[in-house]
Amino acid sequence: MSEIWVLVDTSQDKVRNVTFEVLTAATKLKEKNGATVAAVYVGDNGAGIEGELAKYGADKVYKIENPSLKDFNPSLYSHVISEAIKKHNPEIVLAGNTLQNQDFLPRVASRTSAGLTLDAVDVDISSSSTLQVKRYRYSGKSISTISYHDTKPMIATIRPNAFKPAETAGAGEVINETAEVPSSDNFTILQTKIIPKERPELTEADKIVSGGRGMGDGDSFKLIYDIADSVGAGAGASRAAVDSGFVPYEMQVGQTGKVVSPNLYIAVGISGSVQHYAGMGSSKVIVAINKDPDAPIFQKCDYGICGDLFEVLPALTEEFKKLA
Amino acid sequence: MELKIVVIVRQTPDTEAKIQANASGNGIETSDIKWILNPFDEFAVEEAVQIKEATGAELIVLTVGPDRSVEALRTALAMGGDSSIHIKDESFGEMDSYALAKVIASKIKAMGDVDLIFAGKKWIDEESGQVAIQVAEELAIPQATLATRVAVDEGAKKVKVQSEIEGGQRIVEMTFPALITCERGLNEPRYASLPGIMKAKKKPLEEVLIDSIDLEETGLTQDGLGSAGSRIKVDSIDIPVIKRSLNIIKGEKADTVQADEIQKASENLAKLLREEAKIL
Numbered sequence: 143m144s145e146i147w148v149l150v151d152t153s154q155d156k157v158r159n160v161t162f163e164v165l166t167a168a169t170k171l172k173e174k175n176g177a178t179v180a181a182v183y184v185g186d187n188g189a190g191i192e193g194e195l196a197k198y199g200a201d202k203v204y205k206i207e208n209p210s211l212k213d214f215n216p217s218l219y220s221h222v223i224s225e226a227i228k229k230h231n232p233e234i235v236l237a238g239n240t241l242q243n244q245d246f247l248p249r250v251a252s253r254t255s256a257g258l259t260l261d262a263v264d265v266d267i268s269s270s271s272t273l274q275v276k277r278y279r280y281s282g283k284s285i286s287t288i289s290y291h292d293t294k295p296m297i298a299t300i301r302p303n304a305f306k307p308a309e310t311a312g313a314g315e316v317i318n319e320t321a322e323v324p325s326s327d328n329f330t331i332l333q334t335k336i337i338p339k340e341r342p343e344l345t346e347a348d349k350i351v352s353g354g355r356g357m358g359d360g361d362s363f364k365l366i367y368d369i370a371d372s373v374g375a376g377a378g379a380s381r382a383a384v385d386s387g388f389v390p391y392e393m394q395v396g397q398t399g400k401v402v403s404p405n406l407y408i409a410v411g412i413s414g415s416v417q418h419y420a421g422m423g424s425s426k427v428i429v430a431i432n433k434d435p436d437a438p439i440f441q442k443c444d445y446g447i448c449g450d451l452f453e454v455l456p457a458l459t460e461e462f463k464k465l466a
Numbered sequence: 467m468e469l470k471i472v473v474i475v476r477q478t479p480d481t482e483a484k485i486q487a488n489a490s491g492n493g494i495e496t497s498d499i500k501w502i503l504n505p506f507d508e509f510a511v512e513e514a515v516q517i518k519e520a521t522g523a524e525l526i527v528l529t530v531g532p533d534r535s536v537e538a539l540r541t542a543l544a545m546g547g548d549s550s551i552h553i554k555d556e557s558f559g560e561m562d563s564y565a566l567a568k569v570i571a572s573k574i575k576a577m578g579d580v581d582l583i584f585a586g587k588k589w590i591d592e593e594s595g596q597v598a599i600q601v602a603e604e605l606a607i608p609q610a611t612l613a614t615r616v617a618v619d620e621g622a623k624k625v626k627v628q629s630e631i632e633g634g635q636r637i638v639e640m641t642f643p644a645l646i647t648c649e650r651g652l653n654e655p656r657y658a659s660l661p662g663i664m665k666a667k668k669k670p671l672e673e674v675l676i677d678s679i680d681l682e683e684t685g686l687t688q689d690g691l692g693s694a695g696s697r698i699k700v701d702s703i704d705i706p707v708i709k710r711s712l713n714i715i716k717g718e719k720a721d722t723v724q725a726d727e728i729q730k731a732s733e734n735l736a737k738l739l740r741e742e743a744k745i746l
Contacts, residue, residue, distance in 0.1 A: 153633070214631070216599075217608055241632045245611050248599035251564060255687070257697025258563060260594045279593050279703070283485040284494065287701040296697075328641040329608040332626065336634040343633075349745075373746060391650050392630075397481045397590055398505050398650070406745045417481040427743045428710065429735070435721035445738055446714040447731050449723035457728050461736035465746050 143178050145230065146171055147295075148200070149223070149237035150183040150191065157194050160238030160346065162307035164300050165198040167265050168236055169310055172199075174267040177233060179312060180204055182226065184219055184321075186212035196314025198307060203316050204230075210323045213331050214242055220249035222321040227254050232295050234273050236265070239299035239345075251297050257290045258297045263304045263403075263424070272296060281397040281420030302346040303403055341367075344395065347376030349406040350422075352395055353388070354380035356411020356432065356451055360388040365455040366410060372462040378402070380412045396421035411451045414439025431455070469523035469620060471514045472574055473547065473584045474598055475507040477531055477538035478591040487703045493559055494703060501534055503541040506586025508655035509648035513616055514584050515546035516653065521620050524548055526577070530569060532556045536671070543666035544658030550669065555676040557692055563592075565695035567600030568686050569676060575605060575684040582625065583645040587612050595647055602645040604686060610638050611647040713738065 146168045151158040161181070168179045180202035181195040192203040206222050227235065227250070235250075237243040239261045251258035262275035263285075273296040274289040290296040344350060351370040353363055363377070370377045378395040379388065395402055397417040407425035411432060412418060419442060422428070430439040430446035431454050440446055447454050479485070479499045486495040503511075511527065518525045527542040529535050530553040539550040553569060555561070561569070574580055583605075585598035595611065602609040614635070615628035623642040628635055630649055658666070676691060693699060715731045717723045723731045739746045 216611075220603070241612070241630070244595070245599065245609075248563065248567075248596040249603040249609075251596075251697075252567060252600045252603040255564070255697070258596060259698060260596060274701070277593075278706075280479065280483075280485045280494070280591055281593060282706065284487070284703050285706050286703050288698050289701050290698050291696070293697055326608075328644070330639045332637045332639055334631070334634065334636040339633065401593065406739070406743075415482065416484065420481075423708065424706065427739070427745050429739070430714075433722055435716070440714055441712070442710055444711045444713060444743065445735060446712075447723055447735055448714055448716045448721050449728060449731060450725075453725060453728045454723070454732060457732035458735060461732045462746065465736060465740055 144175070145180045145232040146177045147232040147235045148179065148181045149235065149243065150181050150195065151238050151240050151242070152185060152191070155187055157191055158238070159307065160240060160302045162198045163302065163305040164236050164238050165195065165200060166305045166308045167300050169199040169308070171234060171265060171267055175271065178202060180232070182206070182223070184211055184222055192314045192316050196312045197309055199310040200312040200314055203314055204319050205316060206319045206321045208321050208323050211321070213334065215326055215329060215331070216246040216249060217329060218323055218326055219246045220253060221324060224250050224253040225321070226319060227295055235295045235297045237299050239301050243299050247297055247299060254295060255293065256295050256297050257293065259288050260299045261301045262298045263301050265298060265300070273298065278401070278424065281401055282423035283420050301403065303348070303405070341370060342374070342376040344376045344378050344393070344400045344402050347402070347404050349373055349375035350378050350395070350402055350404045351375050351408040351410065352378035352380060352412060353383055353410050354412030355382035355386060357383060357388055363389055365452070369455055369459040369462060372459050372466060375406070380418050409439055409443070410455065412439055413437045414442055469517070469521055469581045470577070470579055471517060471523050471525050471582045471584065472577070472580050473507070473510050473514045473525065473527045473542060474570060474601065475511065475527055475529045475538050475542050476504040476589045477501050477529065477535040478504045478589060481505065481590065485705065487705060491702050492700045501537060503538045504586050504589050506588055506590070506648060506650070507542070509650060509652045510584035510586050511542045511545050511547065512653045512655040513648055517618050518546060521618065526551060528570065528573065529553070530555055530566060530676070539671065540663070540666045541658055543669045544662035545656055548669065549672070551672045551674065553674045553676055553679070560693045560696065561691070562696035562698045563594070563596045563600055564697045565691065567597050567604050568681055568695065569679055569691065570597070571601045571604035572679055572681050572684040572686050573674065574601070581623065581642040582618070583643070585645070585647050587647045587649050598645060598647050605643070607643045607645055608640045609645045609647070610640060612649040613646050614649050614651045616646060616652065
């Protein structure tokens with residue numbers, strides 16, 4: 143029977159939430175084409191992960207374990223996944239749109255002569271029985287429907303938050319795969335530094351509060367962090383705030399920063415340029431706080447307060463805390 | 467022998483450009499668009515120019531695209547590139563990343579002794595950095611993506627790259643030839659100066675018609691070019707229209723909420739987010 147694969151993302155040996163979202167996407171496809179959903183783990187220690195994967199619909203769990211797969215090496219990971227693909231011939235391969243998957247799945251696509259789309263927000267089976275996905279292009283400015291030619295496998299990554307994880311029992315049958323891992327003499331990892339994050343990653347956050355030029359300086363971002371922390375939100379910024387040196391680039395939301403789609407996006411002191419909206423326009427609910435009644439953001443939001451952010455933020459933070 | 471560096475660039479619509487679907491519905495209307503060098507490619511060109519200045523490397527910029535794409539090459543040449551290659555493809559957009567990577571890899575392979583390849587971390591039009599990575603795979607060379615620091619050891623033919631990774635950063639060392647994609651923060655791209663722009667017009671430009679590229683010749687499998695060599699196709703492009711409720715709380719007397727109205731406005735907004743939007 144044909145298989146839909148879901149590549150497993152882990153963090154400290156625990157399955158990441160995005161994998162359950164992708165399993166839910168795979169289950170949607172399974173209902174159309176009757177395929178088997180198989181989760182595929184690559185790494186050095188996948189002990190016991192099958193329980194959770196089965197809870198979200200994994201019929202099978204392939205484990206490709208090897209000590210030399212402990213650290214992510216794009217060439218080695220693409221080698222072992224491509225070999226497994228050639229052996230089992232899955233029809234569709236899905237994965238979360240994480241940095242790691244964006245890094246090595248293009249190599250897998252070339253190696254297996256496969257079609258690849260990154261950052262899909264929806265998946266379906268087309269009338270000609272091939273994979274069809276929707277994805278944004280030109281950041282949030284356009285959404286494309288893309289279909290695959292009839293070649294296997296068809297590979298896609300899924301944007302975090304695009305699917306809500308839904309529990310559905312799968313058999314979770316474990317299949318241990320042995321992998322021959324070639325030596326890697328042209329690529330050596332010298333140092334890895336995990337930087338603990340105080341707030342959720344923007345690309346995966348359920349809520350985000352962003353500050354713009356209206357914040358005036360970097361110190362004022364404390365107001366953004368306070369309100370973000372009151373509801374467990376990520377903290378972002380507009381390009382103007384980053385260019386002015388208020389906060390680092392990693393916080394930038396927009397066409398040349400991070401493209402995000404949280405359930406709640408609060409834009410504070412952000413006028414709402416085309417390039418900023420392109421990076422957050424697919425958010426479910428957009429809230430604007432700005433003292434300029436003519437700011438373009440007020441034409442593209444669900445709720446807003448037209449007022450001085452330095453007065454509004456402390457008051458709103460207190461209200462949010464009451465709801466928590 | 468001096469280093470040889472290739473920078474893969476792309477011409478993209480300006481970030482402030484409004485995007486509309488074209489008449490056939492599977493491409494964009496290009497008539498009113500202002501085109502620029504892909505913003506992330508600026509970091510790639512700048513890094514390569516700095517290496518050239520330090521080592522005397524030869525720097526070639528390469529693009530695939532229609533006639534207008536030559537402007538992106540000129541910008542890169544004005545920043546300090548030595549020569550450029552324009553693979554001309556008027557049907558640009560039909561080819562997916564799989565086919566495009568084969569074309570680019572084939573041309574680079576034919577150049578022989580390339581040591582380093584740079585590219586931006588993503589193209590802001592396709593919203594993806596996959597082509598550069600697929601080029602690395604076609605050439606069977608290592609890659610480091612999202613680079614924020616690059617240190618070249620010319621003598622040892624090695625490069626150290628600091629990269630963003632999930633939850634942190636890491637430093638890897640690669641042996642030449644290697645491909646690096648560039649993140650903002652790597653450097654401060656220089657502006658193309660007026661003399662630089664004048665000089666750029668006189669620098670060598672090699673034009674290659676895409677149909678003349680023979681993938682078999684460089685050992686890459688020939689599935690055909692254009693859509694025939696592709697694995698996916700764009701069925702349609704839509705401009706998302708999300709209806710927003712535009713529920714803006716304003717002041718009693720002025721548009722702006724006054725100091726004594728802040729408390730009430732904040733209570734109202736929190737209540738709307740909880741009860742109407744059901745988001746808190």
